[in-house]
Amino acid sequence: MSTGAKKRILREYAECQNDPLPGVKINFDEQNMTKWEILMDGPDQSVYAGGHYKLEINFPNEYPFKPPVVSFKTKIYHPNVSNDDKGSMCLGLLRPEEWKPPNKVISVLHLIRNLLIEPNPDDAIELSIANDYKTNRAEFDKTAKDWVKRYAK
Amino acid sequence: MAHDDELAQMQRLSNDYVPEDTGPLVGERQSTTELTAEYANGDPIYRTKTAALPRKYAFYRRCRGDGHCGWRAIAFSYFETLIRVADVGKLDVEQVRLKSMQNLLNAAGHSDDIVGDFAEETFGLMQELAILMTTPNSDPCEHLLRNFNDYSRSMAIVTHFKLLASAWIQAHPDDYLPFVLDYPDLKSYCEENFERAVCEIDHVGVAALSEAVVKPAGFALEVLYLDRSPGDEINHTYRAEPLAQEGFPITNPPTLRLLYRPGHYDVLYRAEDFPVVIPPQAPIQVALVGQTGRYDPGAIAAPIHDYSDLLLSIPGAKMWEAQPTYDFNLNPSPPPQVVPVSSYAPVPTPAPPPAEPIHDFVPPPHAPQVNSHPAPRHHSIQLEQPVALPVHPPPPMSLERGLPMTIERTEPFRPSAYTLEPGFGANQMHALPFQTSIFRNSHYNTAHFLNPDFQPEEWSPGAEYATSNRGRHKSASQ
Numbered sequence: 001m002s003t004g005a006k007k008r009i010l011r012e013y014a015e016c017q018n019d020p021l022p023g024v025k026i027n028f029d030e031q032n033m034t035k036w037e038i039l040m041d042g043p044d045q046s047v048y049a050g051g052h053y054k055l056e057i058n059f060p061n062e063y064p065f066k067p068p069v070v071s072f073k074t075k076i077y078h079p080n081v082s083n084d085d086k087g088s089m090c091l092g093l094l095r096p097e098e099w100k101p102p103n104k105v106i107s108v109l110h111l112i113r114n115l116l117i118e119p120n121p122d123d124a125i126e127l128s129i130a131n132d133y134k135t136n137r138a139e140f141d142k143t144a145k146d147w148v149k150r151y152a153k
Numbered sequence: 154m155a156h157d158d159e160l161a162q163m164q165r166l167s168n169d170y171v172p173e174d175t176g177p178l179v180g181e182r183q184s185t186t187e188l189t190a191e192y193a194n195g196d197p198i199y200r201t202k203t204a205a206l207p208r209k210y211a212f213y214r215r216c217r218g219d220g221h222c223g224w225r226a227i228a229f230s231y232f233e234t235l236i237r238v239a240d241v242g243k244l245d246v247e248q249v250r251l252k253s254m255q256n257l258l259n260a261a262g263h264s265d266d267i268v269g270d271f272a273e274e275t276f277g278l279m280q281e282l283a284i285l286m287t288t289p290n291s292d293p294c295e296h297l298l299r300n301f302n303d304y305s306r307s308m309a310i311v312t313h314f315k316l317l318a319s320a321w322i323q324a325h326p327d328d329y330l331p332f333v334l335d336y337p338d339l340k341s342y343c344e345e346n347f348e349r350a351v352c353e354i355d356h357v358g359v360a361a362l363s364e365a366v367v368k369p370a371g372f373a374l375e376v377l378y379l380d381r382s383p384g385d386e387i388n389h390t391y392r393a394e395p396l397a398q399e400g401f402p403i404t405n406p407p408t409l410r411l412l413y414r415p416g417h418y419d420v421l422y423r424a425e426d427f428p429v430v431i432p433p434q435a436p437i438q439v440a441l442v443g444q445t446g447r448y449d450p451g452a453i454a455a456p457i458h459d460y461s462d463l464l465l466s467i468p469g470a471k472m473w474e475a476q477p478t479y480d481f482n483l484n485p486s487p488p489p490q491v492v493p494v495s496s497y498a499p500v501p502t503p504a505p506p507p508a509e510p511i512h513d514f515v516p517p518p519h520a521p522q523v524n525s526h527p528a529p530r531h532h533s534i535q536l537e538q539p540v541a542l543p544v545h546p547p548p549p550m551s552l553e554r555g556l557p558m559t560i561e562r563t564e565p566f567r568p569s570a571y572t573l574e575p576g577f578g579a580n581q582m583h584a585l586p587f588q589t590s591i592f593r594n595s596h597y598n599t600a601h602f603l604n605p606d607f608q609p610e611e612w613s614p615g616a617e618y619a620t621s622n623r624g625r626h627k628s629a630s631q
Contacts, residue, residue, distance in 0.1 A: 062305070066350060102316070
């Protein structure tokens with residue numbers, strides 16, 4: 001990783017610290033700055049309220065010319081998060097072809113938080129969950145809350 | 154139905170096709186004859202066009218087809234042209250100018266701190282080049298190439314240029330809005346087509362970049378298309394001319410050239426873009442000059458002299474001087490030591506004649522060819538099929554070079570050198586009253602009554618003997 005990229009990651013971390021998002025905590029290891037560990041609380045207005053989610057943001061060597069990779073380490077019932085051991089989230093600005101080098105990590109964190117509040121079923125990775133969300137919202141809410149209790153407490 | 158399936162399958166393959174993403178981000182400069190070779194077995198239109206290419210555009214540089222080739226090609230040749238104009242002050246001016254465009258970037262919503270990262274690399278490279286250009290024995294071009302092959306630096310500069318183009322477009326909505334269909338506004342168009350990490354340059358991007366970066370620097374930008382459109386040559390499809398401050402076009406501006414093949418951009422050069430590089434190439438030029446100087450211009454070697462001049466005018470040959478490391482020699486085998494195959498009883502040759510550069514397309518600088526002087530028939534044999542023989546040490550030329558000529562002259566009845574090679578021993582030829590029937594019957598003939606210097610033909614024994622010389626010549630050769 002180039003010094004420019006390292007400099008940028010450091011600066012972005014400082015920015016996230018100066019302007020913290022509510023319910024988001026970043027564990028930053030200076031020895032391994034390309035892997036951020038995020039602890040995000042389920043937003044209060046969402047079905048995930050009360051859950052604590054562990055995420056990872058990995059910066060590729062080509063950062064900022066390739067997007068960071070976001071994965072949920074805590075299981076979550078969400079149409080935009082893959083329901084497997086990877087827990088990957090890849091949509092919107094996180095897509096390699098849509099990523100813009102000037103984008104910042106803080107906007108990635110905003111995106112994740114907003115998706116917890118309002119999932120995007122039209123750009124889903126888990127089609128059955130998306131279908132659930134669109135057609136049977138009550139059932140979706142119930143399962144999501146159930147998963148919060150089961151995995152995210 | 155099967156047809157539809159096939160089409161769908163092909164469409165799918167074509168959609169999934171990812172162009173080869175290997176090789177350097179920006180390659181070494183190479184001869185366009187390689188393109189000719191690349192398409193030699195291809196489509197006839199490509200074949201014709203690439204065959205004509207080296208005549209006008211001697212070199213090109215491959216850019217990696219990773220979706221940034223167009224942006225990178227323009228950025229690279231912008232820097233390279235800055236080096237080529239060899240004006241350190243210009244680099245400073247450009248640095249200040251690009252820095253002043255930060256306002257434009259801010260207006261388009263790009264904050265200093267993020268764009269600064271990318272711009273820093275552009276300015277850093279400019280400063281390094283400026284230092285190298287004032288340092289003797291340094292190679293700014295090499296530095297540029299190395300830096301453009303450093304992924305993060307190259308991408309930072311490309312991103313900076315992309316953002317500049319995007320900001321430029323958003324600052325000039327009237328000029329660009331008409332070209333932007335299918336998008337609600339310029340901003341979303343720019344975000345999608347310019348700012349994304351992976352987006353190939355489109356024609357609006359080329360135009361914007363040339364307006365924002367290339368033209369204000371006093372450079373022109375030319376895009377030449379190599380595609381299947383009918384024609385014998387690649388066609389100009391885009392040219393941006395810089396304007397001086399008074400609004401007049403600048404004459405002969407330094408020009409950035411791109412070679413466009415559908416979906417891909419490379420950098421293209423004319424041979425004269427690199428005049429500076431030739432002088433240091435001592436070995437080859439010295440050899441050529443030395444050879445031309447070695448011959449007595451008035452003597453039989455006159456055509457040889459012409460040949461070597463001709464060689465210099467072949468773009469390929471020039472390029473060879475400029476870039477001795479490239480093996481562009483059309484004849485890939487080692488410089489042959491050519492000895493003609495005798496088609497008749499060997500002529501007693503007094504000594505190995507000196508080297509002559511005529512017969513080989515590109516003369517090897519130091520290995521002389523053993524060449525048959527007396528019989529022009531040998532020439533044709535050599536051209537068609539050089540026969541390689543063991544290498545002999547070069548003959549001591551200074552001592553021997555006169556020899557073959559004098560021998561030629563002392564044997565006037567030796568067959569063909571005079572008759573078959575144009576200009577060979579031209580002086581003697583003029584002395585002969587050489588007449589065609591057309592000339593004889595025209596008024597240019599002084600024996601014709603319409604000639605102003607009319608002089609009726611008279612029988613003279615001297616003339617009779619002179620003409621009979623020709624007859625003797627013939628009979629001797631049979």
